[in-house]
Amino acid sequence: MKQRYTFSINYNLRSLCIHNHLNEIIKALKSKRIIITGGPGSGKTSIINHIETLGYNCMHEVSRQVIKEARKAGIEQLFLTDPMLFSHKLMASRLKQFQEAENIHHPKIFYDRGMPDVTSYLDYIGTEYPSNFEQPCFENNYDLIFILPPWKEIYTQDNERYETFEQAIAIHNHLFNGYEKYGYTLKIVPEGTIEKRVSFILKNTAQ
Known part of the structure; x- marks a missing residue:
């Protein structure tokens, strides 16, 4: 016995x-999902593009595509005209990115913005949204969040980036608070060359 x-x-x-x-x-x-976020004109896209040249898998920003499609339909600034419609399209696109990444077998996947960016921008303009709208942000988790602070020396405006630098600062603050709302701890990427900023990010994803 x-x-x-x-x-x-x-x-x-x-x-x-x-x-x-x-x-x-x-x-x-399981792939480590890494967000690079920040206010407009903070250098995110340049960093994502550089990371991609190093052989990493990157999910690119989808908002410009949503804007271009709206313009084809005769709506110049969909986010300003109908922020909820724009945000629904954006949330759906970013959720699709997240789901498609399940089939990518790579140690690290970098995203140019994530789902919490959508609700953060709505908070910035003061638009209310139903609680179920942010459900994807709670149910689909990223592993690391890097945020790029506003940097006046590199800030420029164009047809898709219409915010002033002061507005970019306000958006940065809402992004920071927005990600924290979903339980994330953000790492601030210091100013510097693209190579130095990418080096900072990669060093901190190796931990």
């Missing part, structure tokens, strides 16, 4: 060790 009891304990311990080992393997195989 004692021998059978000892065997049972050893068997359960071995099963637990195997289970824990499998979980570690699954965790190691």
